[in-house]
Amino acid sequence: MEARGASQRGPMLGAGRPSPWVLGLVPLALIAIAVVAFAVLGVPGLGERRGPPVEELLVEQTTLRPGQIELTVRNDGPDPVEVAQVAINDAYASFGASDREVGRLEAKTFTIPYDWVEGEAYELFLLTSTGGTIEHEIEAAVATPENDLGFFGLMALLGVYVGVIPVAIGMLWLPFVRRIPRKGLRFLMALTIGLLAFLALDAVLEGTELFGEEAGAPEAFGGMALVFLGAFLAYVALAAVQAHIESRRERAKAAGAGGAYLALMVAVGIGLHNLGEGLAIGSSYAIGALALGTFLVIGFAIHNTTEGLAIVAPMAERPPSLGRLVALGLIAGTPAIVGAWIGAAAFNPSVAAFLIGAGAGAIVQVIQQLIPSIRDRGGRALYPASVGGMAAGVAILYVTGLLVGG
Amino acid sequence: MIAGLAPVFGAAAAAKLAGVGGDLAAAPAVAAAETGRPHARSPGHGVPGHGFQAGRTVDHAANGFDPSEILRDFDMGKTRRLPSGRLLREWEIVAEDKEIEVAPGMKFAAWTYNGRVPGPTLRAREGERLRIKFINGSEHPHTIHFHGIHPAGMDGIDEAFGGGSVATGKSFTYEFDADPFGLHLYHCHTSPLAAHIHKGLYGAFIIDPKKGRPEADELVMVMNGFDTNFDASNEVYAVNTVGFHYQDEPIKVKRGELVRIYLANLLEFDQINSFHTHANFFQYYPTGTSLEPAEFTDTIMQAQGQRGILEMRFPFTGKFMFHAHKTEFAELGWLGFFEVED
Numbered sequence: 001m002e003a004r005g006a007s008q009r010g011p012m013l014g015a016g017r018p019s020p021w022v023l024g025l026v027p028l029a030l031i032a033i034a035v036v037a038f039a040v041l042g043v044p045g046l047g048e049r050r051g052p053p054v055e056e057l058l059v060e061q062t063t064l065r066p067g068q069i070e071l072t073v074r075n076d077g078p079d080p081v082e083v084a085q086v087a088i089n090d091a092y093a094s095f096g097a098s099d100r101e102v103g104r105l106e107a108k109t110f111t112i113p114y115d116w117v118e119g120e121a122y123e124l125f126l127l128t129s130t131g132g133t134i135e136h137e138i139e140a141a142v143a144t145p146e147n148d149l150g151f152f153g154l155m156a157l158l159g160v161y162v163g164v165i166p167v168a169i170g171m172l173w174l175p176f177v178r179r180i181p182r183k184g185l186r187f188l189m190a191l192t193i194g195l196l197a198f199l200a201l202d203a204v205l206e207g208t209e210l211f212g213e214e215a216g217a218p219e220a221f222g223g224m225a226l227v228f229l230g231a232f233l234a235y236v237a238l239a240a241v242q243a244h245i246e247s248r249r250e251r252a253k254a255a256g257a258g259g260a261y262l263a264l265m266v267a268v269g270i271g272l273h274n275l276g277e278g279l280a281i282g283s284s285y286a287i288g289a290l291a292l293g294t295f296l297v298i299g300f301a302i303h304n305t306t307e308g309l310a311i312v313a314p315m316a317e318r319p320p321s322l323g324r325l326v327a328l329g330l331i332a333g334t335p336a337i338v339g340a341w342i343g344a345a346a347f348n349p350s351v352a353a354f355l356i357g358a359g360a361g362a363i364v365q366v367i368q369q370l371i372p373s374i375r376d377r378g379g380r381a382l383y384p385a386s387v388g389g390m391a392a393g394v395a396i397l398y399v400t401g402l403l404v405g406g
Numbered sequence: 407m408i409a410g411l412a413p414v415f416g417a418a419a420a421a422k423l424a425g426v427g428g429d430l431a432a433a434p435a436v437a438a439a440e441t442g443r444p445h446a447r448s449p450g451h452g453v454p455g456h457g458f459q460a461g462r463t464v465d466h467a468a469n470g471f472d473p474s475e476i477l478r479d480f481d482m483g484k485t486r487r488l489p490s491g492r493l494l495r496e497w498e499i500v501a502e503d504k505e506i507e508v509a510p511g512m513k514f515a516a517w518t519y520n521g522r523v524p525g526p527t528l529r530a531r532e533g534e535r536l537r538i539k540f541i542n543g544s545e546h547p548h549t550i551h552f553h554g555i556h557p558a559g560m561d562g563i564d565e566a567f568g569g570g571s572v573a574t575g576k577s578f579t580y581e582f583d584a585d586p587f588g589l590h591l592y593h594c595h596t597s598p599l600a601a602h603i604h605k606g607l608y609g610a611f612i613i614d615p616k617k618g619r620p621e622a623d624e625l626v627m628v629m630n631g632f633d634t635n636f637d638a639s640n641e642v643y644a645v646n647t648v649g650f651h652y653q654d655e656p657i658k659v660k661r662g663e664l665v666r667i668y669l670a671n672l673l674e675f676d677q678i679n680s681f682h683t684h685a686n687f688f689q690y691y692p693t694g695t696s697l698e699p700a701e702f703t704d705t706i707m708q709a710q711g712q713r714g715i716l717e718m719r720f721p722f723t724g725k726f727m728f729h730a731h732k733t734e735f736a737e738l739g740w741l742g743f744f745e746v747e748d
Contacts, residue, residue, distance in 0.1 A: 084511030085458050087641075090407055091737030092458055092509075092649070100511070125408050127641060131512050131634020133408060 053079040055128050059136040060107060060349070063144045069116060071124065071136065072109045075102040082129040086112055089123055105221075116141045145344075155282055155340040162281060163274045163336025166301045168329045170308015177309075177316045183385070185316050189373045190386040192266070192310040194393020196363045196370070199273050199307075202401070203360035204231070206276060210349045210356075221350040230357025231364070234272070238265065238365040260324070262314035262369055267332040269366040270307045272359030274332065277304075278339020279352045306396055307332060314373060407639045407676070407734060462510035464648050469506045471522035473646040474655050477625045480612070481526035488535060495530050495584075496537045501544040501572075501594075501607065508632045508642045509649045509739065516606035517544055517594070523647045524628040524672065525592070525609030532587040532616045538580045540572055547571040548602065549578075551595035552611060553711070556582035564596040571596045587615040588694035589668045589713045604633060604640075604674030606647075610713070612668060615697065622664040622717065625657065629671045629679045629708070629730070629740065639675050642739045643730065649739020652728075656745035661723050665744075668694070669706075670713035680707045681716070682731035683744075688718035705731050720746040 056077030063070035069088070075081050080103045086095045095112040102108045116122060122138040145151050177188060207227035222229065245261060311328050320328075343352070374386045466472040483497040499519050506523060508514045519525030530536055540550050549571045551562035560582045563569035572578045594607035610626050630647060631640035642649045659665050667688075671679040682705040689699035690706050694715040706714065720726065729741035 082511065085509055087408055087738065090734045092739065094458065125641075127408075127509070127512055127634070129511050129513055131508075131514055131632070131641060133635045133637075133641065 052130060053081075055079065055081045055130065055132045055134070057081055057083075057102065057126060057128075057134045059124075059134075062136070062138060064116060064138070064141055065143065067113060067115055069112045069114050069122075069124070069138075070109055071112070071126075072107055073102060073126065073134070074107040075104050078104065080104060083108075083110065083126050084129045085127040086110060087125040087127065088112065088114055118142060151344070152341060155344050156337050158281055159278050159334070159337025159340040161301055162277060162304060162340075164329065164333035166304035167270070167274075167308045167311070167333040170305040170310075171312050171325060171329055173309045174312040174315070174319070174325070177312055178319060180316075185313070186374050186376065187385050187389040188309070188313045188316075189370055190389025191393040191396075192313045193367050193370050193374065194390035194395075195306050195310050195397055196266070196269065196367050196393075197390065198394045198397040198401075199270070200360045200363040200367070202397075203273055203276055203356050203363070204228075207353045207356035207360070210353050224353070226350055226353040227357035227360070230354040230359075231361030234358035234361030235365045238268075238362055242365070242369060259315045259318055260320055262366075262373070263311050263320070263328055264331070265362075265366045265369060266311050266314065267328040269359065269362035270310065270332040271335040272355065272362050274304070274307075275335035275339040276352070276356040276359050278336040278341075279343035279355070281336075282340035282343025306393075306400070314370070408641050408738070458510045458650060463654060464507045464510055464651070466648075469522075469648075470504070471647075473644075473648050473651040474657075476522070476524070476527075476646045477627070477657060478623075479527060480529040480624070480626070482529050483536075485534075492533075492535055493531075494535045494537060496539070497526075497528060498539045498541065499525065499550065500541045501548045503544045503546075506606070506647070508634070508644070508647060512634060512642065514632050514634050514642075517546065517548070517602070518606050519550075519609055523606035523608075524630065525607070527610045527612065527626045527668070528592065529612040529614065530584040531614045531618075532584055534584045536580075536582055536584050539577060540580065541577040542572040542574055545574055546596075546602075547573050548594045548596050548607060550580060550592050552580065552582070552592045553590040554582065554611070554613070555585045562592075562595050566597045567595070569595075584613045586695055587613045589670060589715055590693075591670055591672065591711060591713060593672065600638070600674055603672065604631070606630075608672040610668055610670050612694075619666065619697075620664060622666040623659055624666045624668065626668045627670070627681075629669070629673055629681070631673045631676065631735075631740075633675060640673070640738070643673070643735040644739045645742060650741060652742025656725055656743035658745050658747060659720060661720055661746050661748050663719065665718050665720070667716040667718075668713070669708070669716055671708035671710055673710055676732075676735070678707055678709050678732070679735065679740075680705060680731045682729060683718065684727040685722070686718055686720060686726060688716040691715040691717070720744065722746065723748055 054077045056075065057073045058076045059071055060074050061070075061072040063072075071086075073083075080101055082101045083097070084100065086093050093112050093114055095110050097108060097110045099108070110126075112124075116138075119140050119142070122141060124136040124138065126134040126136070128134070145154075177185065180188070204227060207230075208224050210227075211224045242261075242265070308329070311332055312325075371381050374389070375381050376383055376386075380386075481497065483495045485493050485495050488494050500521075502518050502521050504516055504518050504521055505513050506516045506518075516523050528538075538550065538552075540548075542548050547564070549562040549564055549569070552560075559569075560580050561569060562580060564571035570578075590611040590613065592609055592611045594602040596602045608628070608630075610628055612626075627645045628647075629643075629645055631643045632647075633639060634641040644650075645652065669681055673679045684704075687702055687704045690701045690703060691697075692700050692712075692714045694713070699717070706716075708714070723746045726744045726746060727741065728744060729736035
C-alpha cells in the first residue's frame with residue numbers, strides 16, 4: 001500500500017496538480033462557505049433563540065467565614081444570568097457583588113453576610129432576574145480553613161500520610177518479592193493487576209461522580225466525557241511511550257530492562273490515581289465535608305500501602321538501586337500532596353475529572369503491560385492461580401476501601 | 407416557601423423551619439446593637455437581617471404602580487342616577503398581560519386588571535347598582551368573579567364551571583347590587599384557577615355600609631405572593647405585591663388617629679396567611695359585615711379568600727413593624743413598618 005501510494009503521488013505532482021495540502025483544505029473551505037451562506041440567508045434557527053433564556057448556574061465553591069457565606073458560581077448555560085436576590089433557608093438575605101450579571105462560562109463570587117451556626121444545614125437559593133431559582137445546599141456548616149501557609153502545610157502532611165508513606169511502606173515488600181519462587185511472583189503480579197483494575201474502576205466512578213445530580217459540576221466544558229477523554233489520551237500516550245521504548249530496547253537487546261520500565265509505568269499510573277485521591281481529600285476538606293478527617297486518612301493509608309507492592313512486584317528479578325526506588329516511590333506518592341493542594345485551593349471539577357480519567361487510562365495501559373508477566377509456561381494468562389491473584393487484589397482494595405466509607 | 411418540597415425532604419424542612427423560628431426576634435437586636443437605635447433598617451447597612459440586596463429598589467414607574475400609592479387608592483368609579491332614583495356605579499376594567507418587578511431585579515410575567523397587581527380597589531356603597539364592564543386585553547381568556555350576593559349569570563365563572571369566560575379582545579358587563587356591605591374580593595375564575603389567580607388577577611372590593619364608618623386613615627392591604635419559578639410555591643411574599651416595600655418605605659400614620667386597614671388574603675399555594683402588628687392591638691371585623699368587632703388582638707389568620715377590617719390607633723410615635731406571623735413569609739418579603747408621627 002505504502003509503495004503504491006508513493007508511486008502514484010509522484011506523477012500527480014509532476015503533472016502540476018495542486019499539492020496535497022491544498023486538496024486537504026478544499027472540504028474545509030466548502031464548510032466555511034456553507035456556514036456563511038447559512039448565516040447570510042437567515043435560515044430559521046439561527047440568531048435569536050425562541051423561548052425564555054436558559055439559566056444555569058453552578059456553585060463551584062462555598063466559603064464560610066464567621067458571619068459570612070461566600071458563593072462562587074459559574075454560568076454553565078448558554079445565556080448570561082443575572083442574580084437578583086439571594087435567599088437562605090427561606091429568608092431573603094442581603095448580599096454584596098460588584099456586578100450581578102454572570103456571563104457565559106464566567107465565574108462570580110457573591111458575599112452574603114449571614115450569622116450561620118456551625119453544624120447546621122443551609123439551603124441557599126440564588127434567584128435570577130426572571131424569577132428562576134438555583135439551589136445550593138450546605139449540609140453542615142463548618143468554617144472554611146484559610147488558605148494560609150499553615151493550611152498548605154496541613155494539606156502537604158495529609159498528602160504525605162495518604163500517598164508517600166503508604167507507598168514507601170508497601171515498597172518494603174521488595175526483599176520478600178525477590179525471594180519468592182517464580183510461581184509466587186506470577187501470583188503477586190496477578191494480584192497487582194487486580195489492585196490496578198480496582199483502582200481504574202474506582203477512578204472512573206470517582207470522575208463521573210463529579211457530574212452527578214448532587215455534585216453538579218459544569219457540563220459546558222464536556223462534563224462526564226472529560227473522564228473518558230482523559231482516560232483515552234493517557235492510554236494512547238503511554239502506549240506510544242511504550243512502543244518507543246520497546247523499539248529502542250530491541251536494538252539494545254536488553255531484554256531484562258522490562259521490569260524497571262514496568263515499575264515506572266505502574267508508579268506513574270498510581271501517581272495519577274493518588275493525585276485524584278489528593279484532590280478528593282483537599283476539596284472535601286476545603287468545603288468542610290471532611291468531617292471524618294482522621295478516619296479517612298487512616299483508610300486511605302491502609303488502602304494505598306498495597307500500591308507500593310504493585311510498584312516493586314515487576315522488579316523482583318533485577319533489584320533496582322536505592323535512588324531509583326525512592327524516585328519511584330515519590331512518583332507514585334507525591335501527587336497526593338499536589339492533589340490535596342489543588343483540591344483545597346483551586347478545585348476545578350472539570351480539570352479534576354480530566355486528571356482522574358487520565359489516571360484510569362494510565363492504569364489500564366499498565367495492566368496491559370503487566371499481562372505478559374503473569375503468563376505461565378504454557379503462555380496462558382488466565383489460570384486458577386492468576387485469577388485467584390487478581391481476585392485477591394480486587395478483594396484487598398475492596399475491603400480496605402470500606403474503611404474510607406466508599 | 408421557595409422550593410416545592412418533596413416528601414423525602416419533610417424532616418429536613420421541619421428542622422429547617424424550626425431553626426428559622428427565632429430569627430425574626432434576633433435580627434433587629436443585631437441591627438440595634440450596631441446602630442444604636444431600635445428597628446434600624448437592616449438592608450443597606452450590610453448587617454445580617456431581612457430584606458433584599460442592599461441599595462436596590464423596584465422600579466415602580468416601570469411597573470406602572472407603587473405599593474405606597476395603592477394603599478390609599480380607592481376607585482369609586484363613575485356614578486349616575488337611574489330613573490328609579492337609585493345610584494348606578496360603573497367601572498371599566500381591562501385585563502392586560504404585563505411583566506412586573508416583584509422584588510428588586512426579579513421580574514414576573516403577570517396578568518393584571520388595569521395594569522396593576524392587585525387590581526384597583528373598587529369601592530361602592532351598600533344598595534347601589536354596580537356595573538362593571540370587563541374588557542379582555544390579555545392573550546388568555548379571563549373572567550371577573552366577584553364575592554357578594556348576585557345572580558348566577560353574573561358570577562364570572564368559566565365554561566368548565568358552566569359559565570363563560572371572556573375571550574381575548576371581547577368584553578362582558580357584570581351588573582349586580584352592592585350587597586352585603588363589608589370587605590370583599592374579586593378575581594379571575596378561569597381554569598386553571600391557581601394560575602389565573604396567582605398571576606395577579608385579583609383585587610379588593612369594598613362595600614361601605616349605608617351609614618358609613620367612622621372617619622379614619624384608610625389603607626388597603628392585599629396579601630399576595632409570586633411563584634416566579636413555576637414550582638407551585640412562592641418565591642416572594644408581600645402586601646400589595648412588592649416584597650419588603652413597606653420596610654423600605656414605611657407607611658406614615660398620625661399618632662392617635664384611627665387607622666382602618668382593609669386586609670384581604672389572595673395568597674396562592676400556601677394554605678393560610680396572617681397579620682401581626684408590633685407594639686399595638688387592633689379591633690378585628692371579619693369580612694367587615696358587622697359593625698361590631700369580633701376580637702381585640704394583635705394577630706389574625708386568613709385562609710385564601712378570607713378578609714377583614716382592622717381598626718387601631720397608635721399611642722406612640724416611632725417605627726412599628728407589621729408582618730405575617732408565619733416567619734417564613736415575613737422573611738421572604740411579607741414584612742413592613744408603620745411610621746407613626748405627630
